[in-house]
Each structure stands twice: as C-alpha cells, then as structure tokens.
Amino acid sequence: MKITIVAGARPNFIKIAPIIKAIEKKQHEGADLSYRLVHTGQHYDKNLSDTFFEELNIPQPHSNLEVKSGSQSEQTAAIMIAFEQELIQNPCDLVVVVGDVNSTMACAIVAKKMHIKVAHVEAGIRSGDWTMPEEINRIVTDSITDLFFTTSVWAGENLLQYGTNPMHIHFVGNVMIDTLTQNLGRITKPDFWDAFNLETGNYIILTLHRPSNVDEEQSLQKLLLGIDALAKDKKVIFPVHPRTKAILQNSMLDFKNIIYVEPQGYLSFMYLIKNSFAVITDSGGISEETTVLKIPCFTMRTTTERPETQTIGTNTLVGISIENLEKEFNKFLENGPRESGIPELWDGKASERIIEILLQS
Numbered sequence: 001m002k003i004t005i006v007a008g009a010r011p012n013f014i015k016i017a018p019i020i021k022a023i024e025k026k027q028h029e030g031a032d033l034s035y036r037l038v039h040t041g042q043h044y045d046k047n048l049s050d051t052f053f054e055e056l057n058i059p060q061p062h063s064n065l066e067v068k069s070g071s072q073s074e075q076t077a078a079i080m081i082a083f084e085q086e087l088i089q090n091p092c093d094l095v096v097v098v099g100d101v102n103s104t105m106a107c108a109i110v111a112k113k114m115h116i117k118v119a120h121v122e123a124g125i126r127s128g129d130w131t132m133p134e135e136i137n138r139i140v141t142d143s144i145t146d147l148f149f150t151t152s153v154w155a156g157e158n159l160l161q162y163g164t165n166p167m168h169i170h171f172v173g174n175v176m177i178d179t180l181t182q183n184l185g186r187i188t189k190p191d192f193w194d195a196f197n198l199e200t201g202n203y204i205i206l207t208l209h210r211p212s213n214v215d216e217e218q219s220l221q222k223l224l225l226g227i228d229a230l231a232k233d234k235k236v237i238f239p240v241h242p243r244t245k246a247i248l249q250n251s252m253l254d255f256k257n258i259i260y261v262e263p264q265g266y267l268s269f270m271y272l273i274k275n276s277f278a279v280i281t282d283s284g285g286i287s288e289e290t291t292v293l294k295i296p297c298f299t300m301r302t303t304t305e306r307p308e309t310q311t312i313g314t315n316t317l318v319g320i321s322i323e324n325l326e327k328e329f330n331k332f333l334e335n336g337p338r339e340s341g342i343p344e345l346w347d348g349k350a351s352e353r354i355i356e357i358l359l360q361s
C-alpha cells in the first residue's frame with residue numbers, strides 16, 4: 001500500500017511524527033507499506049516548521065509545495081493546484097490528512113476528486129462555531145473522508161449525526177499525545193530559563209493566535225494588560241506567534257510580568273508547559289497537552305471542539321473577555337486545581353492503532 005501523508009502547519013508536524021514512526025516500525029516488520037511525505041509549505045518559518053522536523057526526527061519531506069501565506073482562498077487554491085500535480089506525478093492508494101488546517105481540507109478535496117481514498121486523523125471534532133476557518137475545514141474534510149480516525153467517542157457521535165457509516169469510524173486515541181508520550185524524556189530547558197529566573201511553578205505560559213483574540217490591536221492590548229495584572233507575582237512567558245507579532249509590532253506596552261519570547265521548539269515548549277503554574281491559551285492542542293500533563297489551562301475562546309479537555313481534563317473555557325478570565329483565574333487561586341483525569345485511549349498508542357487499521361483496510 002502506498003500512502004501520501006500531508007502536513008502543512010505546526011500542529012500537523014506534531015501529529016504526523018508518530019504516524020511516520022509507526023509506519024517505519026511496520027516496514028521493518030516486513031509490511032507492504034510505503035509512504036511519501038508532502039509538506040504544503042503553509043507554515044514555512046524555521047520556528048514553526050524546520051525546528052519540528054529536526055526535534056521530532058521527522059524525515060525530510062519528499063516534496064514541498066511551498067505555497068506560503070495568502071488569504072484563506074488564495075492559500076487553499078494554491079495548495080489544491082500544487083497537490084493535484086503532486087498526485088499526478090506520484091500516484092498513491094491513500095491520502096492521510098491530519099487536523100483542521102487549510103492543507104487538510106485542500107488536499108482531501110484534491111485526492112477525493114482523483115478517486116483516491118482519504119483518511120482523516122482527528123476526524124469528527126466540532127466547535128459549532130462556523131466563523132472559525134478550522135470548523136469549515138473539519139466539516140468539508142469529513143464530508144468526503146473514507147476512513148475516520150477519532151480522538152473521542154464524542155467525535156464519533158458527531159460523525160454519526162452527519163450520516164457517516166459507523167463501520168468507517170475508528171476511535172483510536174490522540175496522536176498528539178503519542179508525540180508527547182514519546183518525547184517527555186527528551187524535553188529541555190529553554191536557553192532563557194536561568195536568565196528569567198524561572199523555576200517550577202513560578203511562571204505562567206501564554207499563547208494567543210486566534211483571529212478573535214489577536215486581530216484587533218486595541219482589544220489585544222487590553223487583554224495583555226489584564227493578564228499582566230492578574231499574574232500578580234508570577235512571570236508570564238509569552239511565545240509570540242508570527243500572526244500576533246505582526247499585530248503587536250507597533251504597540252509600546254509596559255508590562256510588569258509578561259515576557260515576549262520567540263515561538264518555541266517542541267522540546268523546550270513542553271518543558272515550559274510541564275513546569276508551569278498554569279497556562280492561558282487559545283490553542284486546542286495545548287488544552288490536550290495540559291490535560292495529560294495535569295497543568296491548569298484557561299482557554300480564551302467561547303467554544304471548544306475538544307470538550308473532554310474540560311469535562312475530564314484541566315481545561316476551563318473562559319470566553320474572550322479579560323473580566324471572565326480574571327473571575328475564573330481567581331477562583332483557581334482560591335480553590336486550587338480541580339480534580340482531573342486523562343481521556344480514554346490517550347495512551348500514546350493511537351498511531352500504532354491507525355496503522356494496524358490501515359493495513360487491514
């Protein structure tokens with residue numbers, strides 16, 4: 001079986017790493033399985049792309065479509081045009097897409113129109129918020145997927161509501177947690193650790209990159225000043241995403257606690273998360289990682305496509321107002337972290353399950 005694996009953006013690289021490892025393991029055992037890795041070039045900054053390939057030992061892509069940035073439609077169209085050529089020149093039996101970025105949707109459409117089977121890893125999750133580009137990407141991708149690999153029972157139920165054949169839904173667990181499990185023993189202090197006097201539990205991690213939080217400069221400034229104040233005596237380490245950096249570049253804000261740093265590589269970022277007092281974020285992936293690492297996480301969004309991080313894990317959905325964040329954060333300061341658990345099958349073995357199922361399909 002010939003598989004083409006697609007990755008385009010930072011969270012994708014983290015998700016494909018264990019899938020490729022699982023394929024290579026099966027190849028060594030003699031399975032008739034080969035893969036071609038296609039990087040669409042959606043994220044191309046060293047900090048968001050190359051670093052992850054190096055740190056997670058992901059093989060160099062066989063092909064890089066180098067689409068780079070553009071509007072939603074420009075980027076989607078550019079990926080589709082380039083990926084069609086890629087598949088014409090390198091036919092395969094199955095295209096595997098992961099997550100919910102533009103590359104996920106664009107490549108799924110191209111493959112399906114060329115009568116190639118599509119497998120979607122992280123299928124079925126839904127925020128219900130159609131203003132999120134990722135939600136459109138999820139819905140479109142799942143409407144043409146052949147094999148659905150899900151992270152939760154809930155995601156499978158969503159798919160059933162859309163009329164998906166239950167035989168095609170496979171609840172396998174979470175590949176992002178495979179990567180976390182495989183790399184926990186390798187996480188490393190960032191080089192600024194000593195310079196900022198960081199110690200376990202004396203700082204908060206902040207990440208923000210969703211349009212609803214960062215695209216409007218004044219409200220982003222208000223949010224940051226509010227977070228700077230609520231941190232009290234704790235430093236706030238803020239790896240600034242390029243999208244957020246572009247908005248903030250002319251803002252002269254005077255912070256007591258917030259420290260801007262570059263987007264971190266996986267190994268230093270996980271070190272920072274694992275040793276933090278708490279995390280404030282608008283990322284979905286980070287709410288999964290904090291759940292497994294048992295770190296309190298406050299998500300600055302009004303909806304989540306990962307409800308298990310809230311009901312079972314450590315995540316609290318706080319909306320996008322600083323007032324609500326303050327209320328929930330103060331509750332946590334008063335009462336301490338709440339009891340939490342780890343969602344079913346988030347055990348580091350999802351990729352192995354996926355490859356077993358692909359070999360039987």
Ligand code: UDP
Nearest residue numbers: 010011239263264265266269283284285286
């Ligand atoms: N991440 C990282 N360094 C950073 C910020 C994030 O390695 O400075 C990793 C982290 O593991 C997280 C993943 O990137 O799970 C997700 O990234 P992002 O927030 O871009 O995507 P989302 O989860 O919102 O889809």
